[in-house]
Amino acid sequence: MSASEILNGLIHGDLPRSAEVFGPEIVLCLTVVALLLLRLFSLDRSVPPYVVALFGSLVAFTGVLAQFVYFTTFGGEVGGTPLGMGETLFKLFLLTPEGAGTAGGIFTGLLMHDAFTLFFRLGLTFFLVLVVALTVLTGIPDNEDGPDFYTLLVGSTIGMLVATTANHLLMLFLGVEMMSVPSYVMVGFLKGRRSSSEAALKYVVYGAGTAGVMLYGISLLAGLMGTADFAELGPRLAYLVEGEGVGLSNPNIVASLLAVMMVLVGLAFKLSLVPFHFWCPDAFEGAPAEVGGYLSVASKAAAFALLVRFLLAVTGGQGESLASLNLYIGIALGAIAAVSMTFGNLAAYSQTNVKRLLAYSTIAHAGYMLMAVSAMMVIVNAPASSGWSPARIQVEAARCLEGLMYYLAVYLFMNLAAFAIVALIRNQTFSEEIKDYNGLAHHSGTMTLLCVCMGIALFSLIGLPPFGGFFAKMMIFASVLNAGSIHWTMWALLAIGGLNTIFSVFYYMRVLKAMFIAPRPEESRTLAVPGILGAYVLVITLPILLTGASPLQNNLSATAHYVASVLFP
Amino acid sequence: MGTALFTVFATVACGAALAVVLSQNVVRMAFYLVISLGSTAGLFFLLNADFVGATQLLIYVGGTVVLLVFGVMLTASGPFLTIKSSPGDLVQAGVVGGLFLGLVAFTVLQVDWEANAVKLERRYGATSLERPGYNQHGEGHTTRSLGAALLGARFDKDLGRHREQPSTGYLLPFEIVSIHLLVVLIGAAYLARAKRRVSPSRDA
Amino acid sequence: MEGVGINGYLGVGAVLFVCGVVCMATKRNGIGVLMGVELVLNGANVNFVAFSRFGHLGLDGQVAALFVIVMAAAEAAVALAIVLSFYNNHLTVDVDRADELRG
Amino acid sequence: MMPLLAAETISGYLSKEWELPEVWALVAAAVVHVALLGAFFGLPALVGIWAERKVAGRIQDRLGPTRVGGRFGWLQSVADGLKLIQKEDLWPTAADAMLFRVAPYIVVISSFSAFLFLPFSDTWVAISLDVGLFLALAILSLEVLGIILAGYSSGSKWSLFGGMREAAQMVSYEVPLGITAVIPVMIAGSMNLNEIGSMQSGWFWNWFVFRDPFTLLAFFVFFTVTLASNKRAPFDLAEAESELVGGFHTEYSGMRWSFFFLAEYASMYFVSALAVLLFLGGWWTGLPFIDDFFRTSDSVAMQYLGRVLGFAVLMIKASKLVFLQIWIRWSLPRLRIDQVMTTCLKYLVPISCFLFLGATAWSLFLPGRVLMGTQPGLGGRVADAALVELNESSGSEAAFVAPDAVDVAASSLTFSSKGGE
Incomplete structure (x- = not known):
């Protein structure tokens, strides 16, 4: 290429396309700047910061939604005629067939734009809108601190969006850092509180440490392959070990295994998987419940997207040569999943603080979701002797991810609902202890509504029918069952998962028992929450039912399947 | 010449890093950290990465570490802040660290x-x-x-x-x-x- | 640059990395832990630049090192602010005293 | 003599003419460089301290030193130095002895090392690097570390306060310092100080300070900021003797104390020379007929003389700035620490950002045109640099890069390739 070709390619090819796809993130960046300018010019008196944050996140969400609809309807095909509102929307966000309509790398391949990333971006921006709305209702940042809080929230979300779309090892690191560093501050947001600052300290110490280890792994990986591009990692490793032994006696294999392990340490921290879970209960207990809800869902979703993409990148394109090795990576992940959910559920049992209980429950849920990734790895690397045809492998692997994404979608609502209700009850009772939940359901109509919603969320977290959590769990269990025919350990994993589900019933029930069955303390004043809060909780609880036994379930799972299948061309 | 310089910088960088681990006084740790990071900048120059080396000096040594020392001063409750680890811990850490170093170095x-x-x-x-x-x-x-x-x-x-x-x-x-x-x-x-x-x- | 190949530099990187990890694990002082993090990041940076010179990474290694330095500065700023906030509430920077949240 | 003058480097000369092995030639050359720089490093301190006293005396309507070494007290600094060397080297029992002893060396070493990147005249520079300016500023900024350590390790309240003030002040002032220093870099398209200096040849209106209104202001901001980063009055809060006894060096005496002073006066001179190189035409007299007379001469000796002249010019310009610093010190009252921080964060940072934007805009919209001069603006300059680079790279792979493509690339890279010349 000549210099002019390079520059023309960038200015006329890559940049417009990237800006179009990256538009929602740019809107979020502008939101951050607007929030700060607002304070600079003392406009935050007349225009509350949450208005700006809500507006910005809504615009970003609409932008991603438009892209998603555009992509799934007209993906790559020129000539389709969008109708009505859709067309206005597409025009508004300047979507073009060769821009948002085409899958592929943006920013010279640093980020990936395809259905998979769009799905996660959609979820994350939607979640951002919900969280901003929640903080407005619970009033966790006052007007004074509003710009700071929303800056951090939006900044962290930008990091998550970068992380989910990362297609390059450097972006992996940047994404993880960008989503973690602001969240350290958010955990310590109640800065006058001892517990809050302690939580933040623990979070930042573990977080910074694992990020460092991950970076070292990245440096080894990039050095080994001579590139940091996800698409080339796997093939280059296969090329390097071509014609040599692929066992543990091959130094290249050992080094790359060590590097992958180190990267997984960083991701496992974000997912709060055992043994990198220490921070999770402390951080969630010390942090405001809103922040806990945000971190438990959003950073987990982003980290799972990153994990899936990273694993497929380092193991992809290698053919038969490294399949057996990669199979064992899958089994190792399964072991971590088993330990995580068992530990999470056991530890949750003895908790007295609701936030802490929910924190352990997120550890367990991370384990459930990791089961799907583990099954995917096993299926993708099925040995030839298993007799699976490539087509079947493709379908079944996509089904694993379908389960994961369905689970994440449901988890978004059920976990947010649980944390939101904890926050709302905290605003009334100033307590997050289970014993103070005694008889809450008997206070007033709105309080009963909250408790019923909490019941729905918790039932769904357990995985009881007919709620969304049940179907999500079924999907994952089914794919693990499938994977069992390739390697028997998956059946063991399934058994552990089943036992855990049964076990988890007990501690979730304790909360509900306190709410509904325990008598209301006699000296307590009657508690009630404003109607708008009840409405908000209803709005986020309703999808738990809808993703359960309702026609919408089919739509969501079909979408998830389509989205997952793009990773297995 | 390159070898000699490498030996000097590498020894100082590693030695100072070790001193960071062994030292109990935070400000001394910061001092050794500066030496270690500075020698690493020297290594960068040897590796023909001038800009990275200069950035390392400006941002890392001149900025980040100064920030850390500043933090030490703000949080120093006594005249010289020393939080001692017990010797048993140190031995344990030494053994584990040695094994870990062996693993990483061997693999790499x-x-x-x-x-x-x-x-x-x-x-x-x-x-x-x-x-x-x-x-x-x-x-x-x-x-x-x-x-x-x-x-x-x-x-x-x-x-x-x-x-x-x-x-x-x-x-x-x-x-x-x-x-x-x-x-x-x-x-x-x-x-x-x-x-x-x-x-x-x-x-x- | 005769004599010292990539292995020398990778060795230095490994030593820095391990020193950093041990530092993080053993120091009870919050700021000491942060210094361990800096060492770890620095070990990775030595790797990046060494791969850029001797390996097949080219300029990408140097760019990565630059970004790591910047991110480390950002992380240190936040971590320090958190340590200060912890100090304001607890009047110590001993991480072992952060033991009120448990269960 | 002639081969020495014509030689590219000292080590080259040694290995060629004296047939030394390369390693020894390098070592010998390093010794020569260090000796030269060392001498140069001590000189400003000696002269500067004497000048400080003299100027202070005159400003306060007294005579200043008059005894040692004749009427003007020439040898006062030497006498002081002798006295300081003889003093006992001691440190307080409350001090952290190791850090206490090391701190002055850090200050001196960083201050000295910065001179390695300073071109004293055309190509007279110990280490010529692409990142020269950047590295010089980076190394100069290490000085603060020594001062913080000195303040902390002294085990005295005054020292600790001085050290903390210094840390806050230096780290803050590095921001406007960096931004204003980047303006000439942007105009020159290079961070190599030698290149920046040689771009300001010709008439004095080619000096960057006269390039456009923004650079003119930027020079003053730069100068102000260097005052602060050198902790010179009115920003000398770190050692404010009326509040902090002696600030970070309260507990120091003898040689170690004098190291701080050595470093302070050396960096005073260094930042002045830097300001001259970045804004005030470096080693050029500003009168092209003089410069060109030497530069275009065929005789090696004449060219050498030209460089000596350049060296003298640079020294004189920098000394003027040093004098200005002293003058300011004895004219202005000291600020309070909060005022110092406000000045930096609320005023100097936005101002320097604005100046940077302005200078950029000037380069973009009036490319190749300057206030009075004829130097090409950013566009032309970077285009040239890109051309050189592209041509070099196409040397062995010429088949891939057609000449017209290079032109297109250069112009689209820089918005406009029309140089002013």
Whole structure:
């Protein structure tokens, strides 16, 4: 290429396309700047910061939604005629067939734009809108601190969006850092509180440490392959070990295994998987419940997207040569999943603080979701002797991810609902202890509504029918069952998962028992929450039912399947 | 000459890093950290990465570590802040650390990096640092290429090569990091500043 | 640059990395832990630049090192602010005293 | 003599003419460089301290030193130095002895190392690097570390306060310092100080300070900021003797104390020379007929003389700035620490950002045109640099880069390739 070709390619090819796809993130960046300018010019008196944050996140969400609809309807095909509102929307966000309509790398391949990333971006921006709305209702940042809080929230979300779309090892690191560093501050947001600052300290110490280890792994990986591009990692490793032994006696294999392990340490921290879970209960207990809800869902979703993409990148394109090795990576992940959910559920049992209980429950849920990734790895690397045809492998692997994404979608609502209700009850009772939940359901109509919603969320977290959590769990269990025919350990994993589900019933029930069955303390004043809060909780609880036994379930799972299948061309 | 300089810088960097681990006084730790980071900057110069070396000195040594020392001063409750670890802990850490070092070093050094590089070069072409006619990098003149790379144009990689797509440029991280820094700055300032009193006179 | 190949530099990187990890694990002082993090990041940086010179990474290694330095500065700023906030509430920076949250 | 003058480097000369092995030639050359720089490093301190006293005396309507070494007290600094060397080397029992002893060396070493990147005249520079300016500022900024350590390790309240003030002040002032220093870099398209200096040849209106209104202001901001980063009055809060006894060096005496002073006066001179190189035409007299007379001469000796002249010019310009610093010190009252920080964060940072934007805009919209001069603006300059680089790279792979493509690239890279010349 000549210099002019390079520059023309960038200015006329890559940049417009990237800006179009990256538009929602740019809107979020502008939101951050607007929030700060607002304070600079003392406009935050007349225009509350949450208005700006809500507006910005809504615009970003609409932008991603438009892209998603555009992509799934007209993906790559020129000539389709969008109708009505859709067309206005597409025009508004300047979507073009060769821009948002085409899958592929943006920013010279640093980020990936395809259905998979769009799905996660959609979820994350939607979640951002919900969280901003929640903080407005619970009033966790006052007007004074509003710009700071929303800056951090939006900044962290930008990091998550970068992380989910990362297609390059450097972006992996940047994404993880960008989503973690602001969240350290958010955990310590109640800065006058001892517990809050302690939580933040623990979070930042573990977080910074694992990020460092991950970076070292990245440096080894990039050095080994001579590139940091996800698409080339796997093939280059296969090329390097071509014609040599692929066992543990091959130094290249050992080094790359060590590097992958180190990267997984960083991701496992974000997912709060055992043994990198220490921070999770402390951080969630010390942090405001809103922040806990945000971190438990959003950073987990982003980290799972990153994990899936990273694993497929380092193991992809290698053919038969490294399949057996990669199979064992899958089994190792399964072991971590088993330990995580068992530990999470056991530890949750003895908790007295609701936030802490929910924190352990997120550890367990991370384990459930990791089961799907583990099954995917096993299926993708099925040995030839298993007799699976490539087509079947493709379908079944996509089904694993379908389960994961369905689970994440449901988890978004059920976990947010649980944390939101904890926050709302905290605003009334100033307590997050289970014993103070005694008889809450008997206070007033709105309080009963909250408790019923909490019941729905918790039932769904357990995985009881007919709620969304049940179907999500079924999907994952089914794919693990499938994977069992390739390697028997998956059946063991399934058994552990089943036992855990049964076990988890007990501690979730304790909360509900306190709410509904325990008598209301006699000296307590009657508690009630404003109607708008009840409405908000209803709005986020309703999808738990809808993703359960309702026609919408089919739509969501079909979408998830389509989205997952793009990773297995 | 290169070997001699490498030996000096490497020994100082590693020795100071070890001193950071063994030292009990935080300010001394910071001092050793500076020495270690400074020697690492020296290693960067030896590796012909002038700009990275200078950045290391300016941001890391002159900025980050000063920040850390500043933090030590603000949190020093006694005259010289020393929080001792027990000798048993140290021995334990020494053994574990030694084993860990053995593992990492063994794994890393066992790899035949030269052979790998040759192998990769055979298939994917030479890196820009080795290309004839573009070897200013060989002398450490990477500033301009780095600048272009941060704006997204990889003259060092693409110029004179046949490529379908431009190679990976770093425009996005360069820009997005600024937003990240802004957010982080706000966060740090929020935590560090005292809560403003809610009073009518705002400028009090 | 005769004599010292990539292995020398990778060795230095490994030593820095391990020193950093041990530092993080053993120091009870919050700021000491942060210094361990800096060492770890620095070890990775030595790797990046060494791969850029001797390996097949080219300029990408140097760019990565630059970004790591910047991110480390950002992380240190936040971590320090958190340590200060912890100090304001607990009047110590001993991480072992952060033991009120448990269960 | 002639081969020495014509030789590219000292080590080259030694290995060629004296047939030394390369390693020894390098070592010998390093010794020569260090000796030269060392001498130069001590000189400003000696002269500067004497000048400080003299100027202070005159400003306060007294005579200043008059005894040692004749009427003007020439040898006062030497006498002081002798006295300081003889003093006992001691440190307080409350001090952290190791850090206390090391701190002055850090200050001196960083201050000295910065001179390695300073071109004293055309190509007279110990280490010529692409990142020269950047590295010089980086190394200069290490000085603060020594001062913080000195303040902390003294085990005295005054020292600790001084050290903390210094840390806050230096780290803050590095921001406007960096931004204003980048303006000439942007105009020159290079961070190599030698290149920046040689771009300002010709008439004095080619000096960057006269390039456009923004650079003119930027020079003053730069100068102000260097005052602060050198902790010179009115920003000398770190050692404010009326509040902090002696600030970070309260507990120091003898040689170690004098190291701080050595470093302070050396960096005073260094930042002045930097300001001259960045804004005030470096080693050029500003009168092209003089410069060109030497520069275009065929005789090696004449060219050498030209460089000596350049060296003298640079020294004189920098000394003027040093004098200005002293003058300011004895004219202005000291600020309070909060005022110092406000000045930096609320005023100097936005101002320097604005100046940077302005200078950029000037380069973009009036490319190749400057206030009075004829130097090409950013566009032309970077285009040239890009051309050189592209041509070099196409040397062995010429088949890939057609000449017209290079032109297109250069112009689209820089918005406009029309140089002013």
